Amino acid sequence: MKTVLQKKNIDIGYKPVGQFEETRFEKIHNVIFSDSNEASIKVAEEIAALIRKKQAADKQCVLGLATGSSPLRVYEELVRMHKEEGLSFSNVVTFNLDEYLPMEKENRQSYWYFMHENLFDHIDIPKENINIPDGTVEGDAVIDYCLSYEEEIKKHGGLDFQLLGIGRTGHVGFNEPGSHYNSGTRVITLDYITRVDAGPAFFGIDNVPRKAITMGIATVRNAKRIVLLAWGQNKAEIIQETIEGEISSAVPATYLQEHKNCTFVLDTGAGNLLTRNKTPWLVDESLEWTEELTGKAVVWLCTLTGKSILSLTDKDYNDNGMSGLLALQDSYDLNIKMFNKLQHTISGWPGGKPNADDTNRPERAEPTKKRVIIFSPHPDDDVISMGGTFDRLIDQGHEVHVAFQTSGNIAVSDKEALKFAEISKRIYKSTEAQEIIDYIKAKKESSYDSKQVLRLKGDIRRGESLAAVRYLGLDDANVHFLDLPFYETGRVKKDPLSEADIKIIIDIIKEIKPHQIYAAGDLADPHGTHKVCLDAIFAAIERLKSEPFMKDCWVWLYRGAWHEWDINEIEMAVPMSPGQVLRKRNAIFAHQSQKDGVMFQGDDSREFWMRAEERNKETAERYHALGLADYAAMEAFVRYKF
Incomplete structure (x- = not known):
């Protein structure tokens, strides 16, 4: 059947990625x-x-x-x-x-x-x-x-x-x-x-x-x-x-x-x-059933039918465009295989479980105590996105470092900065505090902040970051404020990633020589900072990958406040108890400047702690709906293999 697209006969010389076949579904x-x-x-x-x-x-x-x-x-x-x-x-x-x-x-x-x-x-x-x-x-x-x-x-x-x-x-x-x-x-x-x-x-x-x-x-x-x-x-x-x-x-x-x-x-x-892309088996019954595609299809089929993995039947597969998959293996064996694969992603030991068989675990058992760097693009992404895992790593005795990649200064409102400047003036009657107060009060709607105001806003976020990680039990010596130069424009528009940014990331990785790196893999961040921060980490890893210590380093990607990994993508799911959910919430609460009307809210009116809790709860519910254990919440990670 010829589609409207084929009749248009558009040829612009683009070379698309992977398979591109115009389908009956597409009209542009x-x-x-x-x-x-x-x-x-x-x-x-x-x-x-x-x-x-x-x-x-x-x-x-x-x-x-x-x-x-x-x-x-x-x-x-x-x-x-x-x-x-x-x-x-x-x-x-x-x-x-x-x-x-x-x-x-x-x-x-x-x-x-x-x-x-x-x-x-x-x-x-x-x-x-x-x-x-x-x-x-x-x-x-x-x-x-x-x-x-x-x-x-x-x-x-x-x-x-x-x-x-x-x-x-x-x-x-x-x-x-x-x-x-x-x-x-x-x-x-x-x-x-x-x-x-x-x-x-x-x-x-x-x-x-x-x-x-x-x-x-x-x-x-x-x-x-x-x-x-x-x-x-x-x-x-x-x-x-x-x-x-x-x-x-x-x-x-x-x-x-x-x-x-x-x-x-x-x-x-x-x-x-x-x-x-989402359900290619509905477009092409002769496609190659890779392990990745099979996992995606089985999770989709469970969602469509409302069944757990082990409850799927031959009829479920045949009725929904997957007869080609059943030609390779029967539904019983396929269900068992996919169930075990997902079950093995669940681990309460994000740093690896000591003295245990790690054959089917997401992380290595050895070394027992790992050096860990958690990279946080903004000063609150660490606790919002992986606060439970952060807490678990500290509690299990690993040497955890957190590196805040940017100051996050532009996300502090003038009202919040004015409050701190006025408190500062009451404690110590400095001329700088008064200058900040005068500047904010006279500031026009479209004006940029002065260097003094930006420094104060950055200090506010530093203080909140320290309060959050101290609550989780992290020592101040393991907290690193990188202030990557690309971010420090005082505007929403940032500078391009530079050698100076990459060198800062290289230096901290070389200093700590980590066994684990956690980084924000959220490329849908509305204002782009997550992507630039991740690009800096990838560039640093590329240059360091020949170093001996990097052979023992694994990189785990978490998602920010906007999206979660699809279930079939997840390679490590860290469950949280109700008590750990509460500890994560309290750590997020330390970031008071980002509560009650945060500047870069996006289209979601919920506060970040609400989004995080509901997302973590939803991930756990999706695992349970597939027939796996029932947890209060889960944080999810995908491994980046360099």
Whole structure:
């Protein structure tokens, strides 16, 4: 059966990762790359090729551009091409998708500022060729302004290429749910979720404008070529709905299903809920049943049927696209094998159980006492994500070190900093305390913190971190504040990972010579710090892997507050008793600046301790539903093999 995708016959030269077969489930052409960096470079190459083609024909190249985190790496690569390969933008005319309303150009949160900072200030595009919606237009004048913006696009012959991101509401540009198929450039009221997602850049949702000017759905659809970018697991659900769902104004991006030259460019995280990735046995009955795929399928089948592993029958497998799996082994043997595999992931000894047979245990029994480094991207990720395991490692006598990779200073509110400055002034009447008080009280909404304020906010988080790990029984000498330079910008936007960052990680690993490293493997972190911190650790490990002590070092990845590993991915599950759940909660409570209205909350209104407890409880319940032991809670880990 030929699909709509095959009829479009799109060939853009992308080489997707792994198998790519268009299926009956998919209604938009898409390619999946192993990481967003590789994908962004390919998209930048396509844009550059279009610019050069237009130059050769002595024509203008009209680009529709997007803002946000998704296209950043594309813009970086275009700037590199301009500086190193002579790519000229002299024939390029650009039209940006949207802008907040009201919004001054000079405001650091404006899209005008974003585009100049990340692209326009670094290339040779004529200033008169740059078109960005004006966020200062007031009152009734905005209607005429939107019409004129639309006319300007038409005057240039329409968009040759439109670059898009996608919001979790399914918006493209700021075309929120309910946007009409034939809508043009206009003013729109922003969806609450969109404002939540923008909150970190504005230091809180209360500072995010409620309206915006946006190109319309029809304007976007009229582009000759559309490429939509999506990175990370937090985009997976809306990507699946957009590519495989029905066209609906409730998900405006689904309108792109009818565009004849549209490609979604994804990383593995964003594409992992597509049917061909989530349940490939429903797409291809002749696929190769690897051990990893088998585990994924069995867990999925249990969830679908509501049965435990040992209760699954031949009929369950056959009725749900797994007859090929039964051709390799009968259900009884398969069930026993998968049950034992999952059971062997459960261990109350995260550092290994002394004097025990470790053949079927996640960790080695020897050495009995291990040196351990727990890397924490932010100052509270250690106790939020693995507080129970942290507690267990200390209690079982291992030499545990915790390394806080960043200061976390920008996540402290001005209100909290003001409280500490005023307390400091009452204890010791210093001029610095008064200067901080005066600065915070006079601070404008879009202003950055002074160095004094940032230092105070960093000290607040240091004090909370020490209180948390002291509660668990860790000695102060084993606490390390790394303050990686990439983070210390005082802004949500951070610097790229540098050699200085990697060297700091290398130095502490060489100093401690650990048998175990725990690191945050949460790549869906909304503001990206977890990924950069993990990249620094991976880079350090790569350079150190030939060192003799690294042959005895195992690396375990935990997930942050946003997502948990899938059951079939978990290689070590550490159970917690009700008492240990309470100890973990108390350790998290030490981070008082992150309670009661945390600045970078994401779309989840629960406090971090609530998320952690409910996630750990859910993991334990999922294990129990599969027929395994019933625990109060579990923390989960995946081993990184270098």
